[in-house]
Amino acid sequence: MNEIQNLIAKMAKEAKKAAREVAKLSTTVKNDVLLGTAARILKDRERLHKENERDLKKAKEKGASTAFIDRLRLSDKVIDSMAEGLKDVAAIPDPVGEITKMWKRPNGLTVGKVRIPLGVIGMIYESRPNVTIDAAGLCLKAGNAVILKGGSDALYSNLALASILQEVLAEFSVPVEAVQVVSTIDRAAVTELLKREEEIDVIIPRGGEGLIRFVAEHSRMPVLKHYKGVCHVYVDKWADLKVAKEVCFNSKVQRPGVCNAMEGMLVHREIADEFLPLIAESFKDADVELRGCERTCGLVPFAKAATVEDWGTEFLDLVLAVKVVDSMDEAMDYIARYGSNHTDAIVTRDYSKARRFLSEVDASLVLVNASTRFNDGGQLGLGAEIGISTSKLHAYGPMGLEELTATKFIAFGDGQIRS
Amino acid sequence: MNEIQNLIAKMAKEAKKAAREVAKLSTTVKNDVLLGTAARILKDRERLHKENERDLKKAKEKGASTAFIDRLRLSDKVIDSMAEGLKDVAAIPDPVGEITKMWKRPNGLTVGKVRIPLGVIGMIYESRPNVTIDAAGLCLKAGNAVILKGGSDALYSNLALASILQEVLAEFSVPVEAVQVVSTIDRAAVTELLKREEEIDVIIPRGGEGLIRFVAEHSRMPVLKHYKGVCHVYVDKWADLKVAKEVCFNSKVQRPGVCNAMEGMLVHREIADEFLPLIAESFKDADVELRGCERTCGLVPFAKAATVEDWGTEFLDLVLAVKVVDSMDEAMDYIARYGSNHTDAIVTRDYSKARRFLSEVDASLVLVNASTRFNDGGQLGLGAEIGISTSKLHAYGPMGLEELTATKFIAFGDGQIRS
Numbered sequence: 001m002n003e004i005q006n007l008i009a010k011m012a013k014e015a016k017k018a019a020r021e022v023a024k025l026s027t028t029v030k031n032d033v034l035l036g037t038a039a040r041i042l043k044d045r046e047r048l049h050k051e052n053e054r055d056l057k058k059a060k061e062k063g064a065s066t067a068f069i070d071r072l073r074l075s076d077k078v079i080d081s082m083a084e085g086l087k088d089v090a091a092i093p094d095p096v097g098e099i100t101k102m103w104k105r106p107n108g109l110t111v112g113k114v115r116i117p118l119g120v121i122g123m124i125y126e127s128r129p130n131v132t133i134d135a136a137g138l139c140l141k142a143g144n145a146v147i148l149k150g151g152s153d154a155l156y157s158n159l160a161l162a163s164i165l166q167e168v169l170a171e172f173s174v175p176v177e178a179v180q181v182v183s184t185i186d187r188a189a190v191t192e193l194l195k196r197e198e199e200i201d202v203i204i205p206r207g208g209e210g211l212i213r214f215v216a217e218h219s220r221m222p223v224l225k226h227y228k229g230v231c232h233v234y235v236d237k238w239a240d241l242k243v244a245k246e247v248c249f250n251s252k253v254q255r256p257g258v259c260n261a262m263e264g265m266l267v268h269r270e271i272a273d274e275f276l277p278l279i280a281e282s283f284k285d286a287d288v289e290l291r292g293c294e295r296t297c298g299l300v301p302f303a304k305a306a307t308v309e310d311w312g313t314e315f316l317d318l319v320l321a322v323k324v325v326d327s328m329d330e331a332m333d334y335i336a337r338y339g340s341n342h343t344d345a346i347v348t349r350d351y352s353k354a355r356r357f358l359s360e361v362d363a364s365l366v367l368v369n370a371s372t373r374f375n376d377g378g379q380l381g382l383g384a385e386i387g388i389s390t391s392k393l394h395a396y397g398p399m400g401l402e403e404l405t406a407t408k409f410i411a412f413g414d415g416q417i418r419s
Numbered sequence: 420m421n422e423i424q425n426l427i428a429k430m431a432k433e434a435k436k437a438a439r440e441v442a443k444l445s446t447t448v449k450n451d452v453l454l455g456t457a458a459r460i461l462k463d464r465e466r467l468h469k470e471n472e473r474d475l476k477k478a479k480e481k482g483a484s485t486a487f488i489d490r491l492r493l494s495d496k497v498i499d500s501m502a503e504g505l506k507d508v509a510a511i512p513d514p515v516g517e518i519t520k521m522w523k524r525p526n527g528l529t530v531g532k533v534r535i536p537l538g539v540i541g542m543i544y545e546s547r548p549n550v551t552i553d554a555a556g557l558c559l560k561a562g563n564a565v566i567l568k569g570g571s572d573a574l575y576s577n578l579a580l581a582s583i584l585q586e587v588l589a590e591f592s593v594p595v596e597a598v599q600v601v602s603t604i605d606r607a608a609v610t611e612l613l614k615r616e617e618e619i620d621v622i623i624p625r626g627g628e629g630l631i632r633f634v635a636e637h638s639r640m641p642v643l644k645h646y647k648g649v650c651h652v653y654v655d656k657w658a659d660l661k662v663a664k665e666v667c668f669n670s671k672v673q674r675p676g677v678c679n680a681m682e683g684m685l686v687h688r689e690i691a692d693e694f695l696p697l698i699a700e701s702f703k704d705a706d707v708e709l710r711g712c713e714r715t716c717g718l719v720p721f722a723k724a725a726t727v728e729d730w731g732t733e734f735l736d737l738v739l740a741v742k743v744v745d746s747m748d749e750a751m752d753y754i755a756r757y758g759s760n761h762t763d764a765i766v767t768r769d770y771s772k773a774r775r776f777l778s779e780v781d782a783s784l785v786l787v788n789a790s791t792r793f794n795d796g797g798q799l800g801l802g803a804e805i806g807i808s809t810s811k812l813h814a815y816g817p818m819g820l821e822e823l824t825a826t827k828f829i830a831f832g833d834g835q836i837r838s
Contacts, residue, residue, distance in 0.1 A: 020755065024779060097778075103800055109789055111799050116781070118811050202812055222641050222812040243834035250836035336439065358829050359516075360443060362535070370528055370832025379837065380530050380828060381522055392537050392825035393621055393641040394813040406811035409799060410777050413789025415662035417669035418798065 004184060008192035011147055011180050012199035015120045018177035019145035023117045027094040029172055030141055036168040038086040041079060041133070044164055048074050051160035052129065059127075059153050071128045074157055082133040085384065089137045092383035095401045096143040110412040115405045117143030119201035122193050124215055126207040127151030132161045135204075136179045138386045142404035145178045147200065149193060151207075152185035159183060194219040204399075206387055224399060226364075226390035228314040229259030229342035231372040234331040234357070235275055236348035237268040243369055244347040245279050250371040251345065253286045257316045259388065260343050260375040264311070264321045266331040269295070272324045276300055288318045295324035312338030328353055332360055339363060341390045343375040364390055364397035423603060427611035430566055431618035433596035434539045438564040441597045442536045446513040448591055449560055455587040457505040460498060460552070463583055467493050470579035471548065478546075478572050490547045493576055501552040504803065508556045511802035514820045515562040529831040534824045536562030538620035541612050543634055545626040546570030551580045554623075555598045557805045561823035564597045566619065568612060570626075571604035578602060613638040623818075625806055643818060645783075645809035647733040648678030648761040650791040653750040653776070654694055655767035656687040662788055663766040664698050669790040670764065672705045676735045678807065679762050679794040683730070683740045685750040688714070691743045695719050707737045714743035731757030747772055751779055758782060760809045762794040783809055783816035 041048070052074040059072055095115050102112035121144050123135045132148055139146035150158045162181035169176045182189050194203065197220040204224050205215040212225050233251050235244045251262035267275055272295065280300040283290060290296070291310045292303035303322065310321045311334075325331045328346075335344050345367040346357040354368045365375040375398065377385025382400030389395040395403040460467070471493040478491055514534050521531035540563050542554045551567055558565035569577045581600035588595045601608050613622065616639040623643045624634040635642050652670050654663045670681035686694055691714065699719040702709060709715070710729045711722035722741065729740045730753075744750045747765075754763050764786040765776040773787045784794040794817065796804025801819030808814040814822040 020779075020781075023781075105798075105800055109793065116811075119781075201810070217639065220636065222810070224812075240834070246834055246836050254837055354831075360439075362439075362442075362538075363827065365828040365830060367830040368832060370830055370835040371837050373837040374528065374830060374835070375828070379524075380830070381524055391620070391641070392535075392827075393643075396825045397828045406815045408782065408811075409784040409794070409816045411784060411786040411789055411793060411799070412773075413787060415659070415665055416789040416793070417665050418673055418790050418792040 004186050004188045005192055007184065008182070008189055008196065011182065012120070012193070012196040014177035015145040015147050015180060016199040018175040019117070019119045021175050022140065022145050022178045023096070023143045025143065025174065029174065030094065030143070031090040033140060033168055033172050033174060034086045034090040034137055036171065037133070037137070037165055038083040040164050040168055041083050041086075041161075045076070045079055048079060048157070048160055051156040054156040055154055064153070068127070071126075072154055072157070074129055078130050082130050085134050086137045089141050089384055092141065092401055094141065095405050100407055107416050108414060109416045112410050113407040114410055115402070116408050118404055118406050119144060120199055121146045121404065122149070122200045122203045123147070124149045124190060124193070124203065124205045124207075124211070125151065126211065127153040129154045129157035129161060131206060132158045132181065133165075134384075135386055136165055138384060138401060138404060140178065142401045144404060147180050147182065147193065149182040149190060155183075155185055190215075191218060194221075197221045204387055222394065224387065224389050224395055224403075226259065226342065226388050228340050229261070229388075229390075230263045230312055230314050230338060230340040231260055231343040231375075232264045232266060232335050232339055233262050233345045233347065233372065234266045234325075234328065234335070235268060235271060236328060236346055236350060236353055237270045238350040238353065239268075239271060239275070239347040240349055241271075241275055241278065244275060245282065247345065247347050247369065247371050248279055249282050249286070251373055252283070252288060252320055253318070254371070254373055256318050260372050261316070262320065262372050263313065263315055264323070264334075264338065266323050266325050266334060268328070268331075269324050269326055272296075272299060276322070276324075283320065286318065288320055290320055290322050292322040293324055296322045314340070328357065332357070335361055335363075342388070343367070343372040345370060345372050364388065423605050423607045424611055426603065427601070427608055427615065430596075430599050430601065431539070431612070431615040434564040434566050434599060435618040437594040437596040438536070438538045440594050441559065441564050442515070442562045444562065444593065448593065449513065449562070450509040452559060452587055452591050452593060453505045453509040453556055455590065456552070456556070456584050457502040459583050459587055460502050460505075460580075464495070464498055467498060467576070467579055470575040473575040474573055483572070487546070490545075491573055491576070493548055497549050501549050504553050505556045508560050508803055511560065511820055513560065514824050519826055526835050527833060528835045531829050532826040533829055534821070535827050537823055537825050538563060539618055540565045540823065541568070541619045541622045542566070543568045543609060543612070543622065543624045543626075543630070544570065545630065546572040548573045548576035548580060550625060551577045551600065552584075553803075554805055555584055557803060557820060557823060559597065561820045563823060566599050566601065566612065568601040568609055574602075574604055609634075610637060613640075616640045623806055641813065643806065643808050643814055643822075645678065645759075645761065645807050647759050648680070648807075649682045649731055649733050649757060649759040650679055650762040650794075651683045651685060651754050651758055652681050652764045652766065652791060653685045653744075653747065653754070654687060654690060655747060655765055655769060655772055656689045657769040657772065658687075658690060658694070658766040659768055660690070660694055660697065663694060664701065666764065666766050666788065666790050667698055668701050668705070670792055671702070671707060671739055672737070673790070673792050675737050678733075679791050680735070681739065681791050682732065682734055683742070683753075683757065685742050685744050685753060687747070687750075688743050688745055691715075691718060695741070695743075702739065705737065707739055709739055709741050711741040712743055715741045733759070747776065751776070754780055754782075761807070762786070762791040764789060764791050783807065
């Protein structure tokens, strides 16, 4: 075993041991830790700035982009929002211990399902130090231990944040190994983490598609992930045009660089003549580049002709693929082929179309007459989210506290045996 | 691409296509298919015997063990029980379409979670042809397509069963690719299946630990599995001795070769003097070999001295590891160290001990005053099971129809957009 292997093995084993203790914590203690950390982060602002500055300096020397530096920076605003986030999580009800079902068997055995923590969660993410606090807060509240491996460029920031958290954990007599930051920038640490299936229960990667594919391919334990968000809005023949315009515009323009922004717009042919020129004007004013099918280009002179690559592309930018379809079935076939099971919406006033679309489209969130931008734990009412899953097992859609738990069976007997 | 790759790729793609249709089937059609298959299996008994005979002949020529031949045989009794199983599954309520929660957001958006099929399930199992029908029935009822890869020695039996199923599917205009049996005995087929992450949503292996470890290591998609069942009963200081005796005896002896049989018995020292000689007599009469700690051997003269290897071993036989412990904490530490997160029970009359044990022991089923043998989908009231999961993600414990589904978010709006 080399040094990295030893380090990761030790961390994983200590996390597993700590997890048994964290699982038993009362809601009160967990909230005390979250609120204590929030207070300490604000108090230790200068220390955080100082450590963050070390990361920023190195990143700048390496010639990192402005966007990269922005994500890396622990500005006062980011520090405030980490503290607010912890307070928000403290306010969400504790999922651990909830009996989700209970029933009685003919032999008198009372059987139930109860929510329990998952155990040890491994978070792998890019150089955004705020994720360290956001993820640690959610994992702890759901009764889990967590091992955090952030981007190497954020190492000093992450270690400073972890040390604050560990000081607060110690203060409340919680094992400090409940939250650990991997203290090496050696990439081998990630590969080693992904092998610790005996100790780590689930891996949650956050970052670009490359990182996520790497994690999914190398992990021996389950991975909760989404690769990309290619979201669609289908404007039905029976759409209310005003609603369609607002929903499509908001889905595309309100924040184009995120996973729940619309990337493809499908318009029923019987409404295309009227709707496309109307929405195209708004898009033009907002500098949205339209890449359309032949019929779209016929109706919108300034639309570019779409190429095959445009269908199903996650632009993450002010670019939109537009297609005129002959029917809702064609729209749903298109979504099944080019979508990414993330978020799809229909705009319609037709009851049975709404019902069919909701039932048949396979996406983590399917909406009627509302913006795709609502696919977010906070917006949907989960309180907070640790990510969005686009595979179906365990979680499909935004993952809040409940998704960081499992359920076990319990049974109350009076001497029942099997015959 | 070689031949096997082509075959598996084609099957996977067709399964994915069929899955969209199966997901839409009404409960009535699904039940018609299940009941139709049950009837056809009974009617085509002779055809099944004939195809099964081909498998049996080859297995005998290869010198397979009697136990192996027994599992491979489609006896009249096995055929009857497959048909009964299908009728049972038809009688279980359809999980698909259940709204598990629904709430309203401040902006008027109504958000809900609805149960949907998982999609395509890959079953990999040993040469037990009855699994072909049991698994296909459960997968179909939960709205999924399934690809079945059974043991090569059961190939003709499995193909015959699949062809019956496909005849019935066709009769009800369901795509026959909803249920496919891999028609090659080439082991490369398994490895290829495990790579089809774009089409297959989850893999469920059933068989020995070797098969399951192979699948877990090579699969790119999530695997629902249990490696082994090392189940414990802790007999507390405050146990009712009559209940303790019945529960321990039943847990060990009723069917020792299965995963929910007790493999380790932990006895509180203050009750050991009285309880151990008592239960030891029953075990002796049932030919159970006891392997005990020093204190156990002191109280039970015919117990063998346990070696380190005996702690945590899945004997699957009339062998039991026995340890005297000083406290419930010691028992729970032992279970955490040597258990397999499958099934653990406490026998006690003490309210707070029961409460702590239920809360702190990490197993898919934790029981108070009842036999470990109840960890079974049928016994717990799930109607049927496709396996037992001992990892926490998605399912923990017996997997019934609900565990073969996922939930997606749906949202009903009136033009809501994000600001």
